[in-house]
Amino acid sequence: xxxxxxxxxxxxxxxxxxxxxxxxxxxxxxxxxxxxxxxxxxxxxxxxxxxxxxxxxxxxxxxxxxxxxxxxxxxxxxxxxxxxxxxxxxxxx
Amino acid sequence: xxxxxxxxxxxxxxxxxxxxxxxxxxxxxxxxxxxxxxxxxxxxxxxxxxxxxxxxxxxxxxxxxxxxxxxxxxxxxxxxxxxxxxxxxxxxxxxxxxxxxxxxxxxxxxxxxxxxxxxxxxxxxxxxxxxxxxxxxxxxxxxxxxxxxxxxxxxxxxxxxxxxxxxxxxxxxxxxxxxxxxxxxxxxxxxxxxxxxxxxxxxxxxxxxxxxxxxxxxxxxxxxxxxxxxxxxxxxxxxxxxxxxxxxxxxxx
Numbered sequence: 315x316x317x318x319x320x321x322x323x324x325x326x327x328x329x330x331x332x333x334x335x336x337x338x339x340x341x342x343x344x345x346x347x348x349x350x351x352x353x354x355x356x357x358x359x360x361x362x363x364x365x366x367x368x369x370x371x372x373x374x375x376x377x378x379x380x381x382x383x384x385x386x387x388x389x390x391x392x393x394x395x396x397x398x399x400x401x402x403x404x405x406x407x
Numbered sequence: 408x409x410x411x412x413x414x415x416x417x418x419x420x421x422x423x424x425x426x427x428x429x430x431x432x433x434x435x436x437x438x439x440x441x442x443x444x445x446x447x448x449x450x451x452x453x454x455x456x457x458x459x460x461x462x463x464x465x466x467x468x469x470x471x472x473x474x475x476x477x478x479x480x481x482x483x484x485x486x487x488x489x490x491x492x493x494x495x496x497x498x499x500x501x502x503x504x505x506x507x508x509x510x511x512x513x514x515x516x517x518x519x520x521x522x523x524x525x526x527x528x529x530x531x532x533x534x535x536x537x538x539x540x541x542x543x544x545x546x547x548x549x550x551x552x553x554x555x556x557x558x559x560x561x562x563x564x565x566x567x568x569x570x571x572x573x574x575x576x577x578x579x580x581x582x583x584x585x586x587x588x589x590x591x592x593x594x595x596x597x598x599x600x601x602x603x604x605x606x607x608x609x610x611x612x613x614x615x616x617x618x619x620x621x622x623x624x625x626x627x628x629x630x631x632x633x634x635x636x637x638x639x640x641x642x643x644x645x646x647x648x649x650x651x652x653x654x655x656x657x658x659x660x
Contacts, residue, residue, distance in 0.1 A: 352578070352579075355636070
């Protein structure tokens with residue numbers, strides 16, 4: 315999965331779950347101040363991201379530092395890379 | 408210089424009367440309810456207590472600041488629905504909770520932590536069952552709110568969570584809208600303008616002015632049942648923003 319795929323899938327989550335217009339989905343947008351999400355909406359967002367990417371992120375401490383849409387792209391990208399490394403390690407074992 | 412004296416006279420008179428009215432009015436209303444309570448049900452006692460709070464609120468914002476502050480309330484809801492309702496209000500001033508007294512229903516408010524710390528008033532709010540949303544989990548908040556609605560009590564919430572610094576309508580928190588979706592009660596947007604300096608954020612200084620309150624058409628469950636909480640809060644926020652634009656564009660009431 316490329317970085318562009320992650321951006322597109324994340325944007326899909328925002329469009330489908332929150333009906334946010336595509337034009338607003340820019341990396342610099344603050345998800346709280348610009349897009350209007352609150353802590354309860356973030357729970358919905360996490361569930362939707364988990365479903366979309368097939369990953370577990372609910373208890374990840376890094377979630378607390380997320381402010382912008384760009385932070386989410388980077389977070390998912392980092393998670394995907396970590397999962398890939400773990401899978402490779404398991405295969406070697 | 409003239410403005411300074413007007414402010415001085417207005418604030419001196421208001422806060423003097425406010426102190427006297429609170430010192431006499433609150434114990435008076437509380438005693439009336441307390442004397443009746445052994446002879447009526449708990450539910451009726453609470454109803455009377457909340458009504459007493461509304462009378463107190465009306466006194467504070469209708470009588471005490473007159474003629475320096477005038478309040479105009481308009482009800483645009485022509486439906487026959489008697490409630491309970493979920494009132495969604497914009498929040499510009501510390502006077503907003505007092506203005507809820509204009510809503511002709513048994514209402515409790517969803518408030519921040521600080522109003523509970525105001526001597527006497529905070530205690531009365533706690534006794535009336537006002538909800539300190541930041542001091543409870545969402546599940547707890549939802550359960551308590553739905554229980555109140557089911558018993559016929561309307562809820563007034565300020566989903567911006569804090570007073571607006573510049574008059575704009577801030578982003579809404581979704582908790583009360585999740586409760587609406589789960590409970591199915593009608594939502595009523597309430598727009599307040601003109602009180603941004605009565606008093607302004609960060610001060611107790613009251614300035615003369617005209618406050619307008621518009622209670623808009625209720626939005627019944629069928630109209631929003633398919634909405635996500637995010638979509639619902641933003642839809643209601645937009646209704647509030649649009650109405651405030653109209654209210655502030657008007658030259659007279």
